[in-house]
Amino acid sequence: MAVDDHILKEVCQIRDDNIDTIAKGTPVPTNITITEIVRSSRPTISIDTTSESFKFLKRNDDPTKPRPSKDKGKAAIFTLIAVLLVDSTTYGVILSFGIYQEYYTGHFADHSKASWIGVLSNALVFLGAPLVTWCCQHYALSRKVYILIGFILCVISLLVSAFITTLPGLIVTQGLLYGIGALLCSIPALIILNTWFDKHRGLAYGIVFGGDDLLGVVYTYLATELLRKYSLRTTLLVFAAIIFCCSGPAIVFLHERPEETAEPASAVPGPPERRRSSLLTPITRSRTTVGDLPFTPSLEHRATWPARQPKKRYYQRGIFYIFMFSNLLQACAAYLPFIYLPVFATQSGHSKETGALILAIGNIGMLVGDLGFGKLSDMVHVNLLIFLSSGVSAIATFVLWGLFGTGARSQGVLIGFAFLFGCFAGGFIVLWARMGTLFGERDAATIYSYMCLGRGVGGLVSGPISQALLLLGTPRALSAFRAKGYGSLVVFVGICMAGSAITGLVGMGSLWWKKEQSFHPESGGEAESESEKK
Numbered sequence: 373m374a375v376d377d378h379i380l381k382e383v384c385q386i387r388d389d390n391i392d393t394i395a396k397g398t399p400v401p402t403n404i405t406i407t408e409i410v411r412s413s414r415p416t417i418s419i420d421t422t423s424e425s426f427k428f429l430k431r432n433d434d435p436t437k438p439r440p441s442k443d444k445g446k447a448a449i450f451t452l453i454a455v456l457l458v459d460s461t462t463y464g465v466i467l468s469f470g471i472y473q474e475y476y477t478g479h480f481a482d483h484s485k486a487s488w489i490g491v492l493s494n495a496l497v498f499l500g501a502p503l504v505t506w507c508c509q510h511y512a513l514s515r516k517v518y519i520l521i522g523f524i525l526c527v528i529s530l531l532v533s534a535f536i537t538t539l540p541g542l543i544v545t546q547g548l549l550y551g552i553g554a555l556l557c558s559i560p561a562l563i564i565l566n567t568w569f570d571k572h573r574g575l576a577y578g579i580v581f582g583g584d585d586l587l588g589v590v591y592t593y594l595a596t597e598l599l600r601k602y603s604l605r606t607t608l609l610v611f612a613a614i615i616f617c618c619s620g621p622a623i624v625f626l627h628e629r630p631e632e633t634a635e636p637a638s639a640v641p642g643p644p645e646r647r648r649s650s651l652l653t654p655i656t657r658s659r660t661t662v663g664d665l666p667f668t669p670s671l672e673h674r675a676t677w678p679a680r681q682p683k684k685r686y687y688q689r690g691i692f693y694i695f696m697f698s699n700l701l702q703a704c705a706a707y708l709p710f711i712y713l714p715v716f717a718t719q720s721g722h723s724k725e726t727g728a729l730i731l732a733i734g735n736i737g738m739l740v741g742d743l744g745f746g747k748l749s750d751m752v753h754v755n756l757l758i759f760l761s762s763g764v765s766a767i768a769t770f771v772l773w774g775l776f777g778t779g780a781r782s783q784g785v786l787i788g789f790a791f792l793f794g795c796f797a798g799g800f801i802v803l804w805a806r807m808g809t810l811f812g813e814r815d816a817a818t819i820y821s822y823m824c825l826g827r828g829v830g831g832l833v834s835g836p837i838s839q840a841l842l843l844l845g846t847p848r849a850l851s852a853f854r855a856k857g858y859g860s861l862v863v864f865v866g867i868c869m870a871g872s873a874i875t876g877l878v879g880m881g882s883l884w885w886k887k888e889q890s891f892h893p894e895s896g897g898e899a900e901s902e903s904e905k906k
Contacts, residue, residue, distance in 0.1 A: 409743035434758060439630055440568075448568040450625045452576055455561045457622035457762075458519065461615050462526050462554045466493045469590030470548075471595040475604065476727045480539045489547035491832075496551030497558060498828030504559040505821035509814075514558035516626055522556025523619050525549055534605040546608075557619070566805075567629040575822040577805040578746020585738040585798070632847055686811040686819060691879055695807050697802075698875035699823050700763055703830025706797050707867035708838050708861065709773065709790070710734050716858055717786055720778050731791045737794025745799030749806040755883065758876030765797040766869035772864040797869065800826070837864065 469490040508515055529549035536542055562580070568574040591611070598607040599821040684690045713734070714727030741761075746758055772789035778784065787793035804823040808816030838861060846859025 389653075409435050441885060442568060442629065443572045444571050444878065445681070447627075447629070451565065451568045451627065452579065454622040454625040456580050456583045458523070458561050458619045458626070459558050460587040461618045462522070462557045463497065464587035464591045465526075465530075465611055465615075466490070466497065467584065468595050469493065471513035471592055471599065472604075474601050476539065479604075482539055485539055488543050490546035490653055491740075491835075492543065493551035493554065495828050496548070497555050498824040498831070499554070500854045501559050501824035501828075502556045502818075503819035504555060505563070505638060505817050508560055508563055509817065515628065516623065517880050518556045518560040519623055519626060522553040522558075522560075523623060525553030525613070526557065526619075527612050529553060530608045530615070532611070534608040548656060559817075559821065562820065564626055564628050566813075566816055573809065574746040574749030574802060574806050575743075576746070578744070578799075578802045579741045579801055580747075582742035583737045585735050585742060589735045591730060621792070621868040626837050639862065676791045686815045689811070691882055692819070694875055694879040694882065696822060696826055697818070698758055698762070698872045698879070699804075699826040700830050701875065702797070702800050702872040704767075704829040704834045704837070705865040706800070706827075707831055708865055709769070709793055711784065712751065712838070712858065712861065713790060713844075715776070719778055719782075719856065720782060720786075722783055722786075726783055726786075730786055733787050734790035734794035734798075737791040738798030741795035741797075742802050743800030744795070746802040746805075747789040749803055753883075754806045754810070755876050755878070759873050760779055760877065761796045761800045761803070762869045762872035765793055766866050766873060768792040768796070769862060769869060774859070774866070778856060800872075820906075829867075 442448065473486055473490060476489075477483040480486065491803065504518065507513075527543045531544055533545040533550075534546060540817070562577070565576060565580070566573065595611075597608055600608060603609035620646065674680040710731060712731050714724075715732055717727045718724060745757060745761065768789055772785050776785045777789065801823075804820045805816070811819055841860040841864055842857065844860045
């Protein structure tokens, strides 16, 4: 390899000075080495630069410049607002699909296929999370690029859907394409949010998910009025304009928190490690010992430095599988009450307005649960919150819906059940962020993606199971539940929630038995057991 010209000039200058010194009879200092010259004057170059004998790592232009603070400051708040706008405006359309389902049922002969629109758009956001997370972690493409692509897909899919008159076409555009777009907007935005929030990450996620629920309610009423007064085309064009005007400007304020590269004092030019020819080439980590250097999730440092992580990866720890099983059980029952409560209320003698009110109260409960459990997850161990969330949901299902949910005077009971179930069962999703921090910062996004996968699988499985349970009705063995033909469904929801709560309790016992520690703010989100530290 050819050494840079300015380094050669300094070497030649020292050589000439030493020759003059020797001619004058003065001793030559022996402690000057070329390595010191290289260290003192090495250039700052891009991470794409390859070398055969020397490897230079880019330093910050101004190491003394303070970095933006985590969990506070204007930059963190602006990022939170931007993520809230991007995620809520796109996912809110999916949450309001029930209104479109009712419209398609009355306007298309083959309306039985219309449910695939909601299934595809909602399931893709959860089922595709591991793949998108893996791409964000293993490719050097900026996460804002993923968000921009998702934003464009969401807008284009709604624009095209507005001019399509066939149900299969709507399945492809409003279902498939919009689901992919919402996925690409949501997951990378939350990964960016992780770089700005640590101690208050649970609260930040609670605000974002609460915004999803709130905007879902607003979108539901807005879509109802637009479809009633105008047409499907006008409604879809209005929602495309909302996403364009809200999410588009918000993307500008989405930036990962800059990280300072902590370069070891003994960094010496070493052998070649890898060459990254393009942004789409997979990143290969250097051979530096894990733990020697801090993990910096910014784009440039993500390709240069290895991630600092616990000695045991998430798939080597039993608590990961406990989280997965608890989340899967909870997901199998989380959506069912809100799907069937309006019909159940009508069959119990209440008006359609009561059914709509129950859904609205349930969404308000979800908003309260998102904020409350998000804040609690920053202060209380996550396994205790799993037990609280699923346990209260199970008790409310058995008592309020199963035992006292029928009859002419059951309106207040059903409203109370909708609020409690929405608050406690709906708040479970916020705990995913704090689950991830138990495994180290590098694996936090991966854990979140696996929780999304479990949620998607549970949601898909719950559909056919609930249909079979409704056909079964209320067997004689379940006669204590006065929920008419919904007795089997009530028991299924309650058992799933109780199983999730018991699994959370097992997780608490497991962590206590192994003497593992929960998230420690001073360690950058890394949690290790006492045995691992020793």
